Amino acid sequence: MADVSSNPNSASDTLTLDGIRDSLIRQENSIVYSLIERARFPLNRQIYLQNNASIPGFSGSLVEFIVRETEAIQAKAGRYENPEENPFFPESLPRPLLNPHKYPKDLHPSGASINMNKAIWEFYFDKFLPLLVADGDDGNYAATAASDLACLQALSRRIHCGKYVAEVKFRDAPKEYETPIRSKERDTLMKLLTFVAVEEMVKKRVEKKAMVFGQEVTLNNTNEGGKHMIDPSLASRLYSEWVIPLTKEVEVEYLLRRLE
């Protein structure tokens, strides 16, 4: 699989593979924009150091502080009532201040609670970010951390859409999945969910989007072949090494709980 998952803005009442695919394609754009925006800033290592900020009652990095606090505000506005959204710091989030929107209950309850954000956090900061940005410090710590959050949220949403992909695939062919689910055959499930040709297409499309959206636009011409704001092949690598494998891991985890 790869090119299929939940809808963009919670219209998940029409749960079809086509709807999910459209949503995933749109989400690629959000991911690419967010990477381009993060790459405006150098690494700004200060914000990732543990205990570097003097925050009363808090030990951790500045970026962790900002993500935690921003998630708390967004939780008040109901962000995590949407089953497509998963917080990075789910402990003790405040309750929504508005009456929550009624989201369709498409997911099987045991699978709905899967949260892979720890793995997303780790690959993003430890492996991907140093490839994306230049080394250096320009002091724009708050703006940098805010763009990290935008990247993390876009990636998290995309990867957790694997729940919807798995649900639709299961509904389409419950018999096919039942045996490997009952016998917990991860490898068999992974094979059932893997379509190499589709994955290749997704990686190529994401690379092309990085090229198109990250090009220098002047009035005389567009310039896809020219200088880019991020290396387009990095977008493809992001999908290849992390986004697609983690989405499939979400799918497998979801299926393993589907008959509980």
Next chain:
Amino acid sequence: MADVSSNPNSASDTLTLDGIRDSLIRQENSIVYSLIERARFPLNRQIYLQNNASIPGFSGSLVEFIVRETEAIQAKAGRYENPEENPFFPESLPRPLLNPHKYPKDLHPSGASINMNKAIWEFYFDKFLPLLVADGDDGNYAATAASDLACLQALSRRIHCGKYVAEVKFRDAPKEYETPIRSKERDTLMKLLTFVAVEEMVKKRVEKKAMVFGQEVTLNNTNEGGKHMIDPSLASRLYSEWVIPLTKEVEVEYLLRRLE
């Protein structure tokens, strides 16, 4: 003027018209991306109603709540130590938790404190947003308010770069500006700062960026002429009706205080 203002990420130590122009051009991209991302959601009117949320100790709209609280977090990370950043709710912002970065002091102190965010807030919500997004409610209130904040911050940064434009222009020809400043001739100053041909070029370029960055990208072809995620002419109108006039207002206000 129009196509000139401060640098992207506070490298303002090299205060030249070229440096400012490059920064403004890069900021156009951020503005266009942020508009495209906001347009993923319908209006979601709920978040703009006064007193709609039950927030203890707070009367106002949900979007105001989210912007205020998010600005407070970002202030702790030092966002508003950067003279290019201006808060929408400057009252009682918390202090930074890290040692602030040393930003160059390029601006004249009286002009540095100019804050046009009230005007930006009003045109954005009252006039521009209804043109940008479809009517409707999809319940994604937190994500919607977060994208409003991204738009507001990108617009605010661009418009307040007028301070740097004015400073550079003043330094380049102090004699020319002195008389109209002393006699408070706003119209003369506005004329000195207006270059219609440059403004037209900026508007065209922003429209083209909305077309290029908002196109549907498929593996077969790119599709500038096809469907777009936002109406490209709206980006041009945003600049024409609000961004350029407000930037020039910042410049005039700045100059009027330049000899204090």
